[in-house]
Amino acid sequence: MEFLFNILKIVHIFGGFLALFVFWIPIVTKKGGRVHRISGWLYVGGMVTVAISAFYMGIYRIFLDPSTSSEDVSFSWFLIFIAILSSAAAYYGIRVLRFKKRKTRHRHALDLGYPLLLVFSGICMSVYGFLSDFPLLLWFPIVGILLGISQLFYWIQAPKKKMHWWFEHLAGMLACCISTITAFTVFGAPRLLGLESVSIIIWFLPTILITPLIIGLSIYYSKKFSGSNKTNVTHKK
Template identity: 60%
Template sequence: MAWLFDAFRLLHIAGGFLALFTFWIPLVTVKGGRTHNRSGWFYVYCMGFVALSALYMGVYRIFLDPSADESLIAFSWFLIFIAVLSSASAWYGLRVLRIKSRRAPHRGLRDLGFSLLLFLSGIAVCVYGFRIGFPLLQYFPLIGIVLGAQQLYYWRSVPKTRRHWILEHIGAMMGCCIATITAFTVFGAPRLLGVSSVSIILWFLPTIVMVPLIIAFSRHYRNKYNPPA
C-alpha cells in the first residue's frame, strides 16, 4: 500500500501544479469564449483528481498508516477537508451554470448535499482543531462554513439579480483556488524551501489575498450586469 500512496502523492502534486497554473487562464480570458471554456474544463478535471487523491491520502494516513502520529493525523484531516472544499466549490461553480435559468428555489439533492457536506465538515474540522489546539484546523475551516452557508442560501432562494450565475461561478472557482494554493503552502512550500515548518501566516496568506480578489471580482461583475439606479 505504501507504493500506491507514493504514486498518488506524485500524481496529486502534478495535478495541483497544473490546476494552479491553469486557473488564471479562464480568469483573465473572455467569459464564455473558447479559451475560457477549454482551460476551465481542464482546471476542473485537474481539481477533480486532486480532490480524489487528497481524500485517498488523508484516509490512508488516518486509518491505515500505523506510524502516523497526532500531528500527521491532524494534517491528514486538513487534507480531507481541502478535498471537500475544492470538490464542492468546483461542483457548485459548474452547477450554477447548468441551471442558470431557474426561477424557483432549487431542490436538487446532489447540489444541496454537496453544499451541506461542505458546511458540516467545516464545523466538524473546526471543532476538532480547537480540541487538539491546532490553529490551521481551528480557523481555515471557517471558509468552508461561510461558503457552504452561502451556497445553501443561493440554492434555496429565488435569484433576484441579472446573470447571477456568473457571480456565483466566479466566486466558487476562486474559492476552489484558495484550497489549491493553501494546500501548496502547507505541504509543498516547506519541502521546496527545505524547512521543517513555516509561519502560520504563510498558511493563511492565500486566504488573505484571494478573499479580497473574490470580493473585487464579484463587485465588478455585479455593477456591470446590475448597475445601480
Template identity: 60%
Template sequence: MLVFDGIRIIHIIAGFLALFTFWIPVVTRKGGGVHRGIGWVYTISMVVVSISAFYMGVYRIFFDSISDQTVIAFSWFLIFIGLLSGSTAWYGIRVLHFKRRKHPHRVIIDLLIPLFLLLGGIGMVIYGHLIDFPLLAWFPLVGIFLGASHLWYWLRIPKMKKQWWIEHLVGMLSCSIATITAFTVFGAPQLIDVESVHPVLWFIPTIIIVPMIIAFTCYYTKKFK
C-alpha cells in the same frame, strides 16, 4: 505504500497543473474557447486533487501505523482541502448548468455537497480548537461560510438575471483558495527543503483571495443591476 506513492504523485501533478492554469480563465475572454478549454483543464485537475487528497488523508489516519498526532492533524486538513476543492469546483460548474432556473433548486446532490462542506467545516473547527492546531481551528471557517452561501443560493430564487455568472466566478475563485493553501502548507516547504513554513503563511491565500471575491462580487452585482 506503492499505491499511496502513486496517488501522491498524481496528486502533486494535478495540483501543479491546477496552480498554473487557474488564472488563465480569469484573465481571458469569458465564454471564449480558451476560457472554456483551460477552465475544464483546471476543473478536472481539481477533481483529481480532491479525490486523491481524500484518499491520502484517510490512509494516513486509519491505515498508517506510524502516524503521530501532528501527521493526523495535517491529514484531517488534507481531507478538508479535498472536500473544499471538490465542493467549490462542483458548485462553479453546476451554477452554469442551472443558470436559467426561476425557482428554488431542489436537486439533492447539489444541496448535500454544500451541507457536507458546512458540517465538515464546523467539525474541523471544533477538532482544531480541541487539539490546539491553528490550521484546523481557523481555516475551515472558509468552508462554513461557503457551504452556507451555496445553500443560500440554491434554496432561493436568483434576484438578478446573471446571478449565475457571479456565482460561477465566486465558486472558481473559492476553489483556488484550496489550491494555493494546499501548496503553501505542503508543496512550498518541500520545494525550499524545510520542515514547515510559518503558520501565518498558511492563511495568506485566504487573506488575499477573499477580498478579491468580495470585490468581484460587488463590482459585477453593480454592473449587472
C-alpha cells in the same frame, strides 16, 4: 495499499501542479471564450484529481499507516477537508452554470448535499482543531462553513438578481482557487523550499488575498452589467 498510496501521491502532485499553473488563465481571459473554457476544464480536471487522491491519502495516513505521528494525523485531516472544500467549490461553480436559467428554488439532492457536507465537515474540523490545539484546523474551516452556507442559501432561494449564475460561478471557482493555493502553501511549498515550519499567516494568505478579489470582481461586473442594462434601455427608447 502502500503501493496505491505512492501512485496516488504522484497523481496528486501532477494534478496539483496542473491546477496551480492554469488557475489564473480563466481569471484573465475573456469570460465564456474558448481559452477560458478549455483552461477552466483543465483546472477542474486537475482539482478533481487532487481531491480524490487527497481524500485517499488522508484516510491512509490516519487509519492505515502505523508510522503516522500525531502531527501527520492533523495534517491528514486538513488534507481531507481541503479535498472536500475544493471539490465542493468546483462542483458548485459548474452546477450554477448548468441551472443558470432557473427561476425557482432548487432542490437537487447532491447540490444541497455537498454544501451540507462542507458545513458539517468544517464544524467537525474546527472542533478537532480546538481540541488538538491546531490553529490551522481551528480557523481555516470557517471559510468552508461560510462558503457552504452561502451555497445553500443560493440553491434554496429563487434567484433575485439578473446574471446571478455569473457571480456564483465566479465565487465558486475563486473559492476553489483558495483551496489550490492554500494546499500548496501548507504542503507543497515547505517541502520544495526545505522549510520545517511556516507561519500560520502564510497559510491564510491565499484567503486574505483572494477574498477581496472575489468581492472586487463581483462589484466590477455588477456595475458593468448594470451599465449594459441602462445602455440597452436607452437604445430601446
